[in-house]
Each structure stands twice: as C-alpha cells, then as structure tokens.
Amino acid sequence: MTDRLMALAHNPLTRGLVRALGLPQPTPLARARGGWSARPFVDQVMAVGGVTEGFALRHAREALAEGGATVLASQAELGGRDVHGVVFDATGLGGPGALRALHDFFHPLVPRLARNARVTVLASLPEEAESPAAAAASRGVEGFVRSLAKEVGRRGVTANLVYVARGAETRLAGPVRFFCGVESTYVSGQAVRLSTGVRAPATPPLHQALAGKVALVTGAARGIGAATAERLAQEGARVVCLDVAALEDAVKATAARVGGEALVLDVTAPEAPARLVAALKERHGGVDIVVHNAGITRDRTLAKMTPEQWDAVLAVNLAAIVAADDALLASGALRDEGRLVYLSSISGVAGNFGQTNYATSKAALIGYVAALAPGLSSRGISANAVAPGFIETAMVDKMPLMTREVGRRLNALSQGGQPRDVAELVTFLASPGAYGVTGNTIRVCGQGLIGA
Incomplete structure (x- = not known):
C-alpha cells in the first residue's frame, strides 16, 4: 500500500511543498531482502567507545569486526566519513557525574550519523549496581537512549539499549549484530535485558542460522x-x-x-x-x-x-x-x-x-x-x-x-x-x-x- 506523504516528500515536484507546509519528511528505511550474511557490515564504519574499556565493549567490538565493519576506537579516525553504527559501553557508570560521558561521546557524533545508522548503548542492570547512585546512573541511560532515538529518527536512525547482566557479556554478539544491522530498521527506543539464565548453545551460526530447525x-x-x-x-x-x-x-x-x-x-x-x-x-x-x-x-x-x-x-x-x-x-x-x-x-x-x-x-x-x-x-x-x-x-x-x-x-x-x-x-x-x-x-x- 502507498504511503502518500512518503511519496510526496521524495518527489522532486512536490517535496518543496511538503517542506513548506511543515509536514514530516520520512526517510525511506533500509530493509534486507534475503537472509543473514556472515559479514553484514562490510563497507560500514562503526564508532565504539565506553566509560571504560570493559569486557562488554570488547565483545561488542569483536562482533562488529567479525561482521566486516571498519571499527574506529577514536572519533579522530573518522576524517570526513559518516558513521553507520555506534556502540557505546555505559556499563562502567559509577554515579550521576559519570553520565556526562554520554554527552561527551555523542555530542560531536550525532551530526555524523548516516541515514539509517544504528546506535546501540550497553548498560548494567540497575538492580545489580553497587550503590543507589550507580543504579540511578544505569537507569538514566534508558532515558538518554529513548530521547536520542526521537531526535535522530527523522533520518531513519534507530537507537536501542541493551542491559547486560553480570556474566552475560559473552552473549552480546547476537544482539549487537541485530541492533547494529539493517534488520532492526523499525525497532527503536527499546531496552532489552541480556541475562545468563538460558543454557548456552554450541557456537551460533551466522548464516542460515535456522538450518535443520x-x-x-x-x-x-x-x-x-x-x-x-x-x-x-x-x-x-x-x-x-x-x-x-x-x-x-x-x-x-x-x-x-x-x-x-x-x-x-x-x-x-x-x-x-x-x-x-x-x-x-x-x-x-x-x-x-x-x-x-x-x-x-x-x-x-x-x-x-x-x-x-x-x-x-x-x-x-x-x-x-x-x-x-x-x-x-x-x-x-x-x-x-x-x-x-x-x-x-x-x-x-x-x-x-x-x-x-x-x-x-x-x-x-x-x-x-x-x-x-x-x-x-x-x-x-x-x-x-x-x-x-x-x-x-x-x-x-x-x-x-x-x-x-x-x-x-x-x-x-x-x-x-x-x-x-x-x-x-x-x-x-x-x-x-x-x-x-x-x-x-x-x-x-x-x-x-x-x-x-
């Protein structure tokens, strides 16, 4: 079925009128046509950072690299390139003052996000925090992510949060690949909990993941x-x-x-x-x-x-x-x-x-x-x-x-x-x-x- 406003906003003859009327100008969303690829991030630039160089960030970086991404540890490495994906590890937040790290990392990066870019933030479970102040900081990350998602959504950009339970860092590969990939194009502003309860399978396949099922x-x-x-x-x-x-x-x-x-x-x-x-x-x-x-x-x-x-x-x-x-x-x-x-x-x-x-x-x-x-x-x-x-x-x-x-x-x-x-x-x-x-x-x- 036709989205008439989408069609008008991207028609050279009518997009000026849509803009003049102050109507939304939705960005066409990127969608996959086939199944998963073992290396979905080839030719994509991914920026990573964190409050500290923690275990969670290490696993996230490895997942992106294995997917073929060019992973940048410093924004100085960007040059004139746009960013297709971001992973920020906020699991090391110790209290309210540490939340400033979110502003410092994302403030210069947001204008560099390409259309249909993906933002994924990792945080500790508030109930596992060592103090009420640390729990407050962890929960504050959720408000940040939901608000950021609303600010960047007009460009087709999504932002999601993964709460990582203690010991669940090794389980990040699957969620990182999904939330940083084209498949999550209509999933935004969500907070997902990653836990250790489910028994781990053998090495999960990256391609034809459900073969034999x-x-x-x-x-x-x-x-x-x-x-x-x-x-x-x-x-x-x-x-x-x-x-x-x-x-x-x-x-x-x-x-x-x-x-x-x-x-x-x-x-x-x-x-x-x-x-x-x-x-x-x-x-x-x-x-x-x-x-x-x-x-x-x-x-x-x-x-x-x-x-x-x-x-x-x-x-x-x-x-x-x-x-x-x-x-x-x-x-x-x-x-x-x-x-x-x-x-x-x-x-x-x-x-x-x-x-x-x-x-x-x-x-x-x-x-x-x-x-x-x-x-x-x-x-x-x-x-x-x-x-x-x-x-x-x-x-x-x-x-x-x-x-x-x-x-x-x-x-x-x-x-x-x-x-x-x-x-x-x-x-x-x-x-x-x-x-x-x-x-x-x-x-x-x-x-x-x-x-x-």
Whole structure:
C-alpha cells in the first residue's frame, strides 16, 4: 500500500511543498531482502567507545569486526566519513557525574550519523549496581537512549539499549549484530535485558542460522504470520504454517511459497493441543521454534461489548496459547534449546480505545512470558514477546484515509512498519544467537509515541 506523504516528500515536484507546509519528511528505511550474511557490515564504519574499556565493549567490538565493519576506537579516525553504527559501553557508570560521558561521546557524533545508522548503548542492570547512585546512573541511560532515538529518527536512525547482566557479556554478539544491522530498521527506543539464565548453545551460526530447525507459525495465512514464515524459511527452517479452515487456501499458498507445509486447525478447539502435538511429532519428531501469531479482534467499547465478543478474543489470543504450550512442554514436543515467540501488541502496552478485550489478552501475554521464561532456561529454551505498533497490513489498508495517515506519523520514524520488520525481530529471537534474551517484550513500532 502507498504511503502518500512518503511519496510526496521524495518527489522532486512536490517535496518543496511538503517542506513548506511543515509536514514530516520520512526517510525511506533500509530493509534486507534475503537472509543473514556472515559479514553484514562490510563497507560500514562503526564508532565504539565506553566509560571504560570493559569486557562488554570488547565483545561488542569483536562482533562488529567479525561482521566486516571498519571499527574506529577514536572519533579522530573518522576524517570526513559518516558513521553507520555506534556502540557505546555505559556499563562502567559509577554515579550521576559519570553520565556526562554520554554527552561527551555523542555530542560531536550525532551530526555524523548516516541515514539509517544504528546506535546501540550497553548498560548494567540497575538492580545489580553497587550503590543507589550507580543504579540511578544505569537507569538514566534508558532515558538518554529513548530521547536520542526521537531526535535522530527523522533520518531513519534507530537507537536501542541493551542491559547486560553480570556474566552475560559473552552473549552480546547476537544482539549487537541485530541492533547494529539493517534488520532492526523499525525497532527503536527499546531496552532489552541480556541475562545468563538460558543454557548456552554450541557456537551460533551466522548464516542460515535456522538450518535443520522445525518452526511452527500460527496465523500464517497472511500478514505478519506469512512474513514470519517466509523469513524463518530464508534462514533455513522447515516451517509448519498453521491457520483455520476458512483460510485453508491462503495458508497452503504460504506454505508452498516458503517450501513448508500447511496445518489446518482451529486452535480453540478442545482437541487442538493434542492434534498439534501429534502432527509435529509424527511429521518431524518435535518442534524447535513456536511463533504464536494467531489472533483476532472484536472491537467495541466495553459498554457495547457482548460476553461472546470478550470470550472469543480471550480464547484465541490467550487461552489457546497457554493450552498449546502446556501440551508441547508436557509431551516433550518442544525440543531443548527451543524458542518461543509470542505476538503481543502496542495495545497490550498502552491500551487502546474500544479494545479492552484485545488489550487484556495482549498484556496478559507480556506477563505470561515474564513468568514462563525462568522455568525453561535450564533446558536452553527462551521465551519472548514482540509488540508490533502501526504495521502496514490489509487491516490497516481498510482504515479511513486520515486515520491511517495520522497513525503512520505517531512514531519517531514518521511512518508505518512492514510485516517484514516484525518478522525480522521474531527471526532474531528464534535464532541460537539470541540465547541471552529471554523474558523480554520488545516493541516493533518505530518508537511509537503512545505507550512506554
């Protein structure tokens, strides 16, 4: 679907008018077309720095160098070049006075950021700080990153924070490659926690990262589900595409397109969990990745919402997921080092008018993931939620023109995201390299201005 303002802002005949009217001029976002490359940062200049030369910075620098980047330890080395990525290690902050290091490092660097550049800041977990003052400094970094992301978003630049638990520094390679890469184009202003709980896998592959894995994607007939199935397949996964009988033709088309297989099933049926387990075990001996994407809306204000509308949304968006997980885990169908990814929503973070049922179900998933993850870590299994914002799907295309245009601008990047943007984050969380990320909810919203 066409973003009319984007088209006008970049048309030589009309961009002057857009500028004169003071309208946003969104930068076209860089997006990958294929799968991951072992060396994605070739020909890119990355600036790194830190409060101290710590363990975290060392691992981040190694990840960038292995990805082919030209890594500069000093801004004096820049010359006339633009910067494509920045990693700053703030894990050494000892108190409020040390926060000045953020200004000193970024103040001269921000004007040098290329369009679609990536900024990643590392910080210690506030609860692991040695003093309240150090905890305050660590938490202050989050406010800095979120604000910086809003300042640079007009150029397609993203900024994200990774909180690094003690001992988790060795797990930085995957997150650094994702947040410094083109795949994170619609993920900005986020704070992700990197922990040590999940058992480490063998050396994570950098290319065809999901080769040999079996992935289940529910709601795979169209939209985000179809894009996720395609993206997982690009990384080598064998994808089982699940959807309801009414969308049988569409889900079979998705499966054929990605070289996977279709499974027609109503996830709310009482026998659905047992049938799902049986199908996965019979065809593949189990499953490695489960993406719970299936969901419905029945929007009405609470005063007008019927009990049936409430129950239908909670049944599909929450109860069916819990039941499926219970069956997969109890049966052993979900293999060790598995990945669980749940599609929550910005509505579950901030609420939304006329969506009390939907927001309840999506907020519940956030709590479910946080509670579920610790109990699975000993098996090397991680569980995370993804909360999309304004994503250009068929549902969005049915909105009234002005509602759609306003919705597109309510984020730091001033544009809607694509289903592929959500699929990129899901694929990262499904990969072996994301083993340090569990129990998180990460928004894919271009740093939406609504919600936390």
